[in-house]
Amino acid sequence: MNVAKPNSYRSGPDERGHFGIFGGRFVAETLMPLILDLEKAYTAAKADPAFQAEMNGYLKNYVGRPSPLYFAERLTEHLGGAKIYLKREELNHTGSHKVNNVLGQIMLARRMGKKRIIAETGAGQHGVATATLCARFGLECVVYMGAVDVERQQPNVIRMEMLGAKVMPVQSGTRTLKDAMNEALRDWVTNVHNTFYCIGTVAGPHPYPTLVRDFQSIIGNETRAQMQEIEGRLPDSLVACIGGGSNAMGLFHPFLDDPTVEIFGVEAAGHGLTQLHAASIAGGRPGVLHGNRTYLLMDADGQIQDAHSISAGLDYPGIGPEHSWLHEVGRVNYLSATDDEALAAFQLLSKLEGIIPALEPAHAIAKVMELAPKRPRDHLMVVNLSGRGDKDVPQVGDILRGKK
Amino acid sequence: MTTRIDTRFAELKSQGRSAFVTYVMAGDPDAATSLNIVKALPKAGADVIELGIPFTDPMADGPSIQAAGLRALKAGMTLKKTLDLVRDFRKDDNVTPLVLMGYYNPIYIYGVDKFLTDAKSAGVDGLIIVDLPPEEDDELCIPALKAGLNFIRLATPTTDDKRLPAVLANTSGFVYYVSIAGITGAAAADANAVGEAVARIKRHTRLPICVGFGIRTPEAARAIAEKADGSVVGTALVDALKNSLDAEGRATAKTVNAVAELTAALAQGVKGAQQAAE
Numbered sequence A: 001m002n003v004a005k006p007n008s009y010r011s012g013p014d015e016r017g018h019f020g021i022f023g024g025r026f027v028a029e030t031l032m033p034l035i036l037d038l039e040k041a042y043t044a045a046k047a048d049p050a051f052q053a054e055m056n057g058y059l060k061n062y063v064g065r066p067s068p069l070y071f072a073e074r075l076t077e078h079l080g081g082a083k084i085y086l087k088r089e090e091l092n093h094t095g096s097h098k099v100n101n102v103l104g105q106i107m108l109a110r111r112m113g114k115k116r117i118i119a120e121t122g123a124g125q126h127g128v129a130t131a132t133l134c135a136r137f138g139l140e141c142v143v144y145m146g147a148v149d150v151e152r153q154q155p156n157v158i159r160m161e162m163l164g165a166k167v168m169p170v171q172s173g174t175r176t177l178k179d180a181m182n183e184a185l186r187d188w189v190t191n192v193h194n195t196f197y198c199i200g201t202v203a204g205p206h207p208y209p210t211l212v213r214d215f216q217s218i219i220g221n222e223t224r225a226q227m228q229e230i231e232g233r234l235p236d237s238l239v240a241c242i243g244g245g246s247n248a249m250g251l252f253h254p255f256l257d258d259p260t261v262e263i264f265g266v267e268a269a270g271h272g273l274t275q276l277h278a279a280s281i282a283g284g285r286p287g288v289l290h291g292n293r294t295y296l297l298m299d300a301d302g303q304i305q306d307a308h309s310i311s312a313g314l315d316y317p318g319i320g321p322e323h324s325w326l327h328e329v330g331r332v333n334y335l336s337a338t339d340d341e342a343l344a345a346f347q348l349l350s351k352l353e354g355i356i357p358a359l360e361p362a363h364a365i366a367k368v369m370e371l372a373p374k375r376p377r378d379h380l381m382v383v384n385l386s387g388r389g390d391k392d393v394p395q396v397g398d399i400l401r402g403k404k
Numbered sequence B: 001m002t003t004r005i006d007t008r009f010a011e012l013k014s015q016g017r018s019a020f021v022t023y024v025m026a027g028d029p030d031a032a033t034s035l036n037i038v039k040a041l042p043k044a045g046a047d048v049i050e051l052g053i054p055f056t057d058p059m060a061d062g063p064s065i066q067a068a069g070l071r072a073l074k075a076g077m078t079l080k081k082t083l084d085l086v087r088d089f090r091k092d093d094n095v096t097p098l099v100l101m102g103y104y105n106p107i108y109i110y111g112v113d114k115f116l117t118d119a120k121s122a123g124v125d126g127l128i129i130v131d132l133p134p135e136e137d138d139e140l141c142i143p144a145l146k147a148g149l150n151f152i153r154l155a156t157p158t159t160d161d162k163r164l165p166a167v168l169a170n171t172s173g174f175v176y177y178v179s180i181a182g183i184t185g186a187a188a189a190d191a192n193a194v195g196e197a198v199a200r201i202k203r204h205t206r207l208p209i210c211v212g213f214g215i216r217t218p219e220a221a222r223a224i225a226e227k228a229d230g231s232v233v234g235t236a237l238v239d240a241l242k243n244s245l246d247a248e249g250r251a252t253a254k255t256v257n258a259v260a261e262l263t264a265a266l267a268q269g270v271k272g273a274q275q276a277a278e
Helices: A029-046 A049-063 A073-079 A098-111 A125-137 A147-152 A154-162 A177-190 A208-216 A218-231 A246-255 A321-328 A339-353 A359-374 A390-400 B004-015 B031-044 B063-074 B079-090 B104-110 B112-122 B141-146 B164-169 B191-202 B218-225 B235-243 B255-271
Strands: A022-026 A069-071 A083-087 A116-121 A140-146 A166-170 A195-197 A237-241 A262-270 A285-289 A291-296 A333-338 A380-384 B019-025 B048-052 B098-102 B126-129 B175-178 B209-212 B230-233
Touching: A022 A285, A022 A321, A029 A049, A029 A098, A029 A177, A029 A208, A049 A098, A069 A218, A073 A083, A073 A339, A073 A359, A083 A218, A098 A116, A098 A125, A098 A195, A098 A208, A098 A246, A116 A125, A116 A177, A125 A140, A125 A154, A140 A147, A140 A177, A147 A154, A147 A166, A154 A166, A154 A390, A166 A177, A177 A195, A208 A218, A208 A246, A208 A321, A218 A246, A218 A380, A237 A246, A237 A359, A246 A262, A246 A321, A246 A380, A262 A339, A262 A359, A285 B104, A291 A321, A333 A339, A333 A359, A339 A359, A339 A390, A359 A380, A359 A390, B004 B019, B019 B031, B019 B063, B019 B209, B019 B235, B019 B255, B031 B048, B031 B079, B031 B255, B048 B063, B048 B079, B063 B235, B079 B098, B079 B104, B079 B112, B104 B112, B112 B141, B164 B191, B175 B191, B191 B209, B191 B218, B218 B230, B218 B255, B230 B235, B235 B255
Parallel strands: A083 A380, A116 A140, A116 A195, A140 A166, A237 A262, A237 A380, A262 A333, B019 B048, B019 B230, B048 B098, B098 B126, B175 B209, B209 B230
Antiparallel strands: A022 A291, A069 A083, A285 A291
């Protein structure tokens, strides 16, 4: 790529929300005053020690942080190369990394006096985290979820309802995450006066990609300290799955300026990159959707194409704008794993480590299976185990028994 | 630079009349029928035509216009064919202002400079691009103004007095006031609230102000026409079109007339309005 290398990979975005050409604020005028307010509120909250202190209290006692950095001994032995550590985000309350960001956004919403929270969700992990914190703080919660995802992630739909959220199945378009986001934006435009939109990933109009990244960066910051404590040095490589890319950005961002750390993002290659998939960087190009410019899957006319992944959480035709930039400047290597590779990794981790991963991080494990054997035994590889697989057990069970 | 939009609003002002602005989706339900509909609009009383550019993910549109876009895409509509439609329309009509309305991505992918050249030569007068607020003016607004096209901005109930100057700074042709916080075709606009909003915007600009979102009937169009320089109807026309289609969503012998008849009724409503004194 012919893009100049910056002095730091961690200084973005600029004041207009751009990471290179990516990012920005491509929203309807109705929403513009709201996202400017949000930016102001976030800037003020960041500078307020009381905000951070309150958040740290909930992160420790409600979410259960820090999450462990666990040496996966049997997986390491099995693959016969790099020493593999799992960052155990699946042990957080609600079962994934999503809660880190939701906690931050709900606390912002409270500061802004918003009483009604809306969210989009794919796999349901972000929806569950949002429903959970709305229950905790007594806020109204409406979650938009594609009708296809409602079907394949039933356990999470039931959880959200038990937590008091209203789940709205979205019938428009492809009836997956992209359409859930369209519908959430339509709700927000309609209910601007009392509603806070809690976006689940590092995408959307500025300042969302930045604030979600900042709330998720606790993953990488903890990893850094934990690895120092266990091994006395930095890791040599990081691996994480990417739909919108929030768990990956949370792990990667604190290490971007450490040149010895190799970084790998893993997109969902679905049935394969020449067929239906959800790998925006591998198979897309820059375009504008959902408030930002980023890599998107689209046709020659700029119409957004259907994504496909076995994992509802990765089934999105775009990616966070900072990832698009990190790809263009060459700091992060973006790979992809197919449905079949993810299924194999799902089973391998379950059997070797007694940890059933969500299908999303199973994509990251799938690439660890390729990368680790090629690296020496003193190579320290961290993979973000971003969510637990309980929600996927019925779906994977059906597939393995040959029902689907 | 004077566009057909400027000329038309000057004429209407001298006649003491409010403009009737119609929205239809390009290529709905197919390119040929769509061209016939667009041709029928001025004869039925449309003063300005807004032509939707179909897009898969129209974030600010309600179910009717979402479905219209998908019908058009399914029938093979593209941005290039939308410009072809405008060019064909211009063969018989060189006076009715025509504005393209849609989302940025198809234009970005077409290429901004090439799009502006092609749109201008096809006979497009202005652009309304929903997801380009003033914060992104460098993308398309400034180049469009340089190319001699009007860039019509949306002002909304959330656009306060502090923000209005920024919204109006590079706006030309007219201002499109979105009468409700919401998506197209959702709630009904309250004429009194609209009157206050129009008066507020008029304190910041001399441009004509057209009001849209939530106007469905001749009576509603008339009420808005008494408060503003123009009223925009979209969803009601798109619904009339849809109700004329056969079970497979194809055009029937009734389709063009269904849109033309409702346009005529709405235009009557607007023309019956007592224009508010300036």
